[in-house]
Structure formats: structure tokens, C-alpha cells
Amino acid sequence: MTSKKASSSGADEAETKLSPSGFPVKEVPGSYGVPFFSPLKDRLQYYYLQGAEEYFRSRIASNGGATVLRVNMPPGPFITRDSGVVALLDARSFAVLLDDAKVDKTDTLDGTYVPSLKLFGGYRPLAFLDAADPRHAAIKGVVMRLAVARMHQVAPTFKISFGAMFDAVDGGIGSGPVQFNKLNEVHMFDFTCSALFGGTPPSVAMGDGAVTKAIKWLLLQLHPIASKVIKPWPIEDLLLHTFRLPAFLVRGDYAALTAYFAEAAAAVLDDAELAKTGISRDELLHNLVFMALFNAYGGFKIFLPHVVKWLARAGPALHASLAEEVRVACPDGGEITVSAVDRMPLVKSVVWEALRMNPPVEFQYGRARQDLVVESHDAAYQVRKGEMLFGYQPMATRDPRVFKDAGEFVPERFVDGGEQGKLLGNVVWSNGPEDGVAAEGNKQCPGKDMVVAVGRLMVAQLFRRYDTFAATVEDLPLEPIVTFTSLTKAAPLTE
Numbered sequence: 001m002t003s004k005k006a007s008s009s010g011a012d013e014a015e016t017k018l019s020p021s022g023f024p025v026k027e028v029p030g031s032y033g034v035p036f037f038s039p040l041k042d043r044l045q046y047y048y049l050q051g052a053e054e055y056f057r058s059r060i061a062s063n064g065g066a067t068v069l070r071v072n073m074p075p076g077p078f079i080t081r082d083s084g085v086v087a088l089l090d091a092r093s094f095a096v097l098l099d100d101a102k103v104d105k106t107d108t109l110d111g112t113y114v115p116s117l118k119l120f121g122g123y124r125p126l127a128f129l130d131a132a133d134p135r136h137a138a139i140k141g142v143v144m145r146l147a148v149a150r151m152h153q154v155a156p157t158f159k160i161s162f163g164a165m166f167d168a169v170d171g172g173i174g175s176g177p178v179q180f181n182k183l184n185e186v187h188m189f190d191f192t193c194s195a196l197f198g199g200t201p202p203s204v205a206m207g208d209g210a211v212t213k214a215i216k217w218l219l220l221q222l223h224p225i226a227s228k229v230i231k232p233w234p235i236e237d238l239l240l241h242t243f244r245l246p247a248f249l250v251r252g253d254y255a256a257l258t259a260y261f262a263e264a265a266a267a268v269l270d271d272a273e274l275a276k277t278g279i280s281r282d283e284l285l286h287n288l289v290f291m292a293l294f295n296a297y298g299g300f301k302i303f304l305p306h307v308v309k310w311l312a313r314a315g316p317a318l319h320a321s322l323a324e325e326v327r328v329a330c331p332d333g334g335e336i337t338v339s340a341v342d343r344m345p346l347v348k349s350v351v352w353e354a355l356r357m358n359p360p361v362e363f364q365y366g367r368a369r370q371d372l373v374v375e376s377h378d379a380a381y382q383v384r385k386g387e388m389l390f391g392y393q394p395m396a397t398r399d400p401r402v403f404k405d406a407g408e409f410v411p412e413r414f415v416d417g418g419e420q421g422k423l424l425g426n427v428v429w430s431n432g433p434e435d436g437v438a439a440e441g442n443k444q445c446p447g448k449d450m451v452v453a454v455g456r457l458m459v460a461q462l463f464r465r466y467d468t469f470a471a472t473v474e475d476l477p478l479e480p481i482v483t484f485t486s487l488t489k490a491a492p493l494t495e
């Protein structure tokens with residue numbers, strides 16, 4: 001009898017356990033289904049039959065509107081042993097993934113699988129290290145100091161790359177539409193390496209194949225979660241999502257890239273050796289390769305087409321406002337600098353809004369360090385130590401409970417000082433709030449300020465050069481394909 005009462009009392013206590021906000025704590029709804037078969041079915045739905053947005057929304061609907069739920073995430077069999085995650089699909093629950101005290105991010109960069117370390121010289125790059133790992137602070141410290149030291153080179157280096165890119169656009173537009181993405185991936189590779197390290201750009205040092213080598217290396221890492229790359233989709237699913245492509249396929253390409261960075265980044269490596277960081281020169285070199293190619297170049301390759309996409313869709317009225325702001329702040333002959341674009345409120349707002357609508361990295365993962373309670377806007381859920389947490393960032397940054405007209409691109413959203421202060425903390429593309437600061441002991445992107453600056457420089461240079469432009473946009477999972485159909489050169493500013 002006593003045991004029955006104790007059991008009943010324990011059950012009642014479990015049922016009435018409250019979260020810090022007073023919500024009853026519930027088990028996470030949803031199911032992982034039948035091993036092997038359900039993850040395989042869910043992969044096909046995610047990539048080909050529903051798409052990411054509908055995949056999550058349909059499961060929210062089938063679980064009574066819950067935005068914290070159990071789902072399978074690709075790639076699934078045979079690459080991943082365990083596809084099950086606890087998905088956090090609103091701004092409030094997503095914030096748990098930004099709390100380094102609650103989540104361990106060791107080997108969670110790509111989610112439920114880890115690329116072969118042979119792709120990184122046998123080392124685990126900074127992005128795969130948890131903030132509590134002593135090596136994390138040592139490597140991130142080097143990267144942060146590099147970003148600060150090279151910030152003054154960003155604007156002049158970008159001006160050169162932008163000029164070359166749009167000279168090519170102007171040269172081709174008379175013969176027909178010109179795709180932005182192809183030019184962006186070539187010129188931003190040179191920009192990234194020159195801005196970070198100076199010296200000879202890779203297109204000169206390595207020849208025209210430099211970009212191809214970088215993209216092949218990126219593909220070998222990301223192919224399990226890439227889609228709409230190969231047609232028809234059954235062939236793509238078999239080739240990209242079923243088995244790991246072997247690292248030896250890019251061994252020569254990666255060796256050539258590493259040799260280039262060994263020379264380009266020699267001064268950084270020398271300084272780190274003198275500073276006795278505790279990280280070997282070879283390990284740091286491979287980290288700098290990863291940082292430059294994956295974090296920086298890979299980010300610009302995705303981010304800038306989204307910026308141009310939203311500008312194209314916004315049309316001439318926004319273009320006129322941006323052109324006026326840029327030309328008043330930097331009249332003819334005035335340099336467009338990082339400090340100059342910081343004084344352009346509409347330019348700044350447009351870039352933050354693009355980052356809100358399309359974070360360059362859509363996913364965040366982390367393992368619960370201990371049993372914890374995760375709160376959504378309307379409920380609380382029990383998560384257990386070791387469970388994989390997953391956040392689909394576009395649903396967090398387009399949360400209608402946080403942002404008015406959350407699914408719409410609102411160029412002036414962050415112009416007003418009062419609103420900017422309230423909302424910027426919910427723009428979290430950098431693995432932290434936009435008003436947060438990267439530090440050696442957290443996982444926020446060390447190049448956050450440089451990425452934002454490049455976005456602003458792109459907008460400012462575009463509307464210094466052109467009054468308006470038109471482009472077609474084809475939305476794809478990773479980056480939109482933006483094709484210019486017309487550009488109108490800048491006319492003198494009228495009184």
C-alpha cells in the first residue's frame with residue numbers, strides 16, 4: 001500500500017512539475033517511427049516530396065501545433081546511425097541552442113553525421129569543437145585576432161573584387177542575361193583570401209581551377225545534406241545521400257589548397273608560433289583552411305545571392321532610396337568604407353533583414369549537457385541528457401510571435417532605433433544574437449562583423465554604380481540562382 005501511494009505521489013509530482021515560466025512540463029511529442037524505414041521515408045519527404053518548410057510545418061500540425069517535437073533529420077541510412085532529433089521550431093525554444101552552458105557542440109556542425117577528418121588533414125576543425133574544449137579557445141583566439149587585424153583591408157579589397165565582378169556583368173549583359181552566382185563564387189574566393197591574408201589571390205597563384213578545387217572539397221563534406229544538385233532526384237539520392245563519398249576523391253585538390261594557404265597565411269602561422277598558443281603549426285594551418293573556405297567563402301557564396309535576390313524582388317522604389325542614401329553619404333570620389341556603411345541606416349537594415357530571412361547556415365545542432373526543460377511560447381518539454389537538439393533557423397527568425405509580418409522581407413525593419421534594439425537579438429545567423437559578441441569561450445562566429453560589413457559593402461557598391469536593376473530568381477535549397485536581366489547605370493543625383 002505504501003509503495004502504491006509513493007508511486008501515485010511521484011506520478012502526481014511528475015505531472016505537476018512546472019517550468020520556470022509556469023508551464024506544466026510535458027514529454028516531447030512526435031515519433032521517430034520504424035528504424036531504418038522511417039528515416040529513409042522522411043529523407044525523401046524532406047528533400048523531394050515536401051521540402052524543408054512543409055516537412056516541419058506538417059509535423060507541427062500533426063502534433064497539435066507543438067513547435068518542439070521529435071523528428072528524423074537527413075541524411076539517414078546508411079550514413080547516419082541515429083537520425084532522431086528534438087526539433088526546436090520557434091524563436092524561444094531555439095535560444096537553447098545558443099546557450100553553451102546547456103548544449104555541447106562537439107561534432108554537431110553538420111548534424112547527425114561527421115565528415116571524415118581526412119578532409120581536414122586529420123584534425124578536428126574549430127567549428128567541430130565544443131566551447132569548453134581548451135583547443136577551442138586557443139584556435140578561436142587566433143582567428144578573432146586575425147579578423148580584427150584584417151578588418152581595415154575588407155573595404156578596399158572588396159571594391160576590387162566587386163569592380164571585377166560587375167565589369168564582367170556589364171560586359172555580358174548586352175548579349176543576354178548574366179548569372180550572378182558564377183561570378184560571385186569566382187571573385188569572392190579571391191576576395192576572401194586576399195582580405196584575410198593579403199598576398200597573391202588564389203586565381204593567380206593556383207590558376208583558374210582554384211575555385212573548382214574549393215567547391216569540390218566543400219561538396220565532399222556536405223553532399224549528405226545537399227539536394228537539387230543532380231537530376232533526376234532518385235539518382236541524386238542514391239549518389240549523395242546513401243553512402244559517404246571517399247575523401248581520396250579530393251586529396252590532390254586539398255593538398256593544393258593547403259599549399260596555397262601555407263604560403264598565404266605564413267605570417268599568421270609565424271605569429272601564432274611565437275605566441276605559444278599550444279596548437280601545432282600544422283593543425284592551425286588546417287584550421288585556417290577550413291575557416292577561410294568553409295566558414296568565410298562558403299558563407300559569402302550563399303549569403304550574397306540572397307541579398308541580391310531580396311533587392312531584386314523589392315524593386316525600383318527601394319533601389320532609389322538606397323541609391324540616395326549611399327550617394328549622399330559617399331558623394332562622387334568618396335570612398336565606401338566600413339565606417340561609411342555603418343552610417344547608412346537603410347543599407348544596414350536591408351542586410352540584417354536578409355540575414356533574418358535567409359541565415360547562411362539554416363541548421364543548428366547541439367547535445368543536451370544534462371536533463372533540461374525547453375520552453376516554447378506556449379509549453380514546456382523535458383529533454384534528457386545526451387539527446388540531439390536541432391533548430392531550423394528560418395522558422396526561428398521568421399517567428400510571427402517575435403516579428404510583425406515575419407514571413408515578408410521588410411527593408412526598413414531595423415531602421416528605427418527603438419525597434420532595432422528590441423529585435424536584433426532575435427537575428428541569430430552567427431550562432432548567437434546579432435547584438436552579441438564573439439568570444440574565445442562561446443560558439444558565436446568570430447567573423448560575424450566581417451560578414452555583416454561585406455553585405456553592407458555589396459549593397460552600397462551596387463547602388464553607387466547602378467540606379468536600379470532587374471533579375472530573375474530561382475529558389476534552390478542552398479542558394480538562389482540570381483540572373484541579371486537589366487542594369488541601369490547611375491545617373492547624377494538631382495538637387
